Amino acid sequence: MSVSDKRICVVGLGYIGLPTASLLATKGFEVHGVDVSQYVVDTINDGNIHIVEPDLDILVKSAVNSGKLRADTKPIEADVFIIAVPTPFIDGEENKKPNLDYIKDATNAIAPYLNKGNLVILESTSPVGTTDEVVARILQDRGLVVGEDIYIAHCPERVLPGRILVELVENDRVVGGVDETSTEVAVSFYEGIVRGEVLATSSKVAEMVKLIENSFRDVNIAFANELSMICDEENINPWEVIKLANRHPRVNILQPGPGVGGHCIAVDPWFIVDRAPELANLIRTARRVNDAKPEWVFRRVKKCAEKLRDPVIACLGLAFKADVDDLRESPALDIVRRLREENIGQILVCEPNIEKSEEFELSNLDTIIERSDIVLVLVDHKPFRKITAASLKEKIVIDTRGVIT
Numbered sequence: 444m445s446v447s448d449k450r451i452c453v454v455g456l457g458y459i460g461l462p463t464a465s466l467l468a469t470k471g472f473e474v475h476g477v478d479v480s481q482y483v484v485d486t487i488n489d490g491n492i493h494i495v496e497p498d499l500d501i502l503v504k505s506a507v508n509s510g511k512l513r514a515d516t517k518p519i520e521a522d523v524f525i526i527a528v529p530t531p532f533i534d535g536e537e538n539k540k541p542n543l544d545y546i547k548d549a550t551n552a553i554a555p556y557l558n559k560g561n562l563v564i565l566e567s568t569s570p571v572g573t574t575d576e577v578v579a580r581i582l583q584d585r586g587l588v589v590g591e592d593i594y595i596a597h598c599p600e601r602v603l604p605g606r607i608l609v610e611l612v613e614n615d616r617v618v619g620g621v622d623e624t625s626t627e628v629a630v631s632f633y634e635g636i637v638r639g640e641v642l643a644t645s646s647k648v649a650e651m652v653k654l655i656e657n658s659f660r661d662v663n664i665a666f667a668n669e670l671s672m673i674c675d676e677e678n679i680n681p682w683e684v685i686k687l688a689n690r691h692p693r694v695n696i697l698q699p700g701p702g703v704g705g706h707c708i709a710v711d712p713w714f715i716v717d718r719a720p721e722l723a724n725l726i727r728t729a730r731r732v733n734d735a736k737p738e739w740v741f742r743r744v745k746k747c748a749e750k751l752r753d754p755v756i757a758c759l760g761l762a763f764k765a766d767v768d769d770l771r772e773s774p775a776l777d778i779v780r781r782l783r784e785e786n787i788g789q790i791l792v793c794e795p796n797i798e799k800s801e802e803f804e805l806s807n808l809d810t811i812i813e814r815s816d817i818v819l820v821l822v823d824h825k826p827f828r829k830i831t832a833a834s835l836k837e838k839i840v841i842d843t844r845g846v847i848t
């Protein structure tokens with residue numbers, strides 16, 4: 444079967460699903476995108492995008508205009524089904540638990556459209572065992588024989604927002620089937636679409652690989668964050684300390700920040716803790732250190748503000764990381780909300796990647812800096828990296844990202 448005869452159904456058209464669907468469409472596949480949001484479906488069918496990602500607008504427009512990409516709220520029959528729906532957590536007292544409802548809903552939604560020979564790929568980041576114990580089980584309960592009628596595999600996404608279109612193609616991919624045939628079929632599919640190496644394994648290993656990649660980052664960022672608070676007590680600059688320590692040939696400390704946000708690093712380690720609560724102590728502690736950092740930043744701002752009459756605080760950035768519009772689990776957003784709720788002065792906000800916010804009045808960077816007594820840098824967005832310490836001489840500067848030099 445040639446590429447142009449192959450139909451792919453991508454379920455979930457967000458930061459992962461939409462770039463994947465449009466990329467596959469521009470490679471010649473016939474792509475049917477599915478999303479539960481009618482707004483998302485309509486936006487895409489109009490050739491537009493509902494998320495910010497460099498060059499995605501051009502890719503989606505060209506995919507839709509060529510007739511190779513269509514979106515709908517319902518799946519259709521296809522050769523390959525890719526599930527890229529959210530996998531958030533449910534807040535618990537002690538630990539947080541994965542919410543697999545989106546994966547279950549997506550699997551149930553595609554089940555009636557599956558035919559012999561189809562490949563089902565779970566790309567959503569998932570707790571170990573999900574591909575086998577949730578996706579395969581639901582489909583088996585519908586009478587499909589895995590490894591004979593259909594093939595099921597997990598292929599986690601490890602793209603970096605802001606570089607998604609490049610990394611979707613260039614990154615190495617770990618592909619694990621629920622059985623050997625599924626692995627073979629899925630590996631051959633990815634080999635046809637990516638330039639990176641496709642590494643074959645089992646679905647459980649593939650799930651764990653993704654989770655530990657993000658836990659590795661989380662634990663190391665927690666170390667940097669803890670260090671930054673200790674340095675603050677000692678009145679020394681953590682970025683200078685880290686820069687000098689990293690001159691050691693075998694030391695590579697990451698950068699501290701206001702906390703850890705986003706859909707991945709702040710979430711995925713909990714999937715490991717949930718399965719191994721007695722063993723995952725370091726991973727759990729790192730999560731707690733990183734989750735506590737926004738409160739520490741808030742208290743620091745409050746302490747400075749208390750010294751001033753009617754303080755005006757310029758908050759630079761709301762997104763969870765540099766140069767994206769993504770506010771999910773954003774520590775910057777938590778801090779700004781908290782400052783406003785607690786009435787810690789007049790809060791001015793600049794978020795250059797968002798045009799309009801329902802929650803905050805967004806202003807121009809120069810205006811808020813000029814009007815402020817305190818400049819609080821929360822995200823290292825490109826325009827903020829150009830600000831010099833000399834230009835803020837009259838202000839109190841709280842730089843959680845170490846960008847003002």
Ligand SMILES: NC(=O)c1ccc[n+]([C@@H]2O[C@H](COP(=O)([O-])OP(=O)(O)OC[C@H]3O[C@@H](n4cnc5c(N)ncnc54)[C@H](O)[C@@H]3O)[C@@H](O)[C@H]2O)c1
Nearest residue numbers: 455456457458459478479527528529530548549567568600
């Ligand atoms: N965003 C990233 O950078 C990134 C990186 C690596 C892995 N991931 C993982 O990829 C998965 C998807 O993340 P995302 O960032 O694309 O999420 P997202 O929230 O941007 O998009 C998910 C989309 O799925 C839709 N959806 C929800 N339930 C659905 C259903 N039952 N059927 C059809 N559509 C449904 C939503 O309306 C939404 O448009 C998650 O598991 C995430 O952890 C994300």
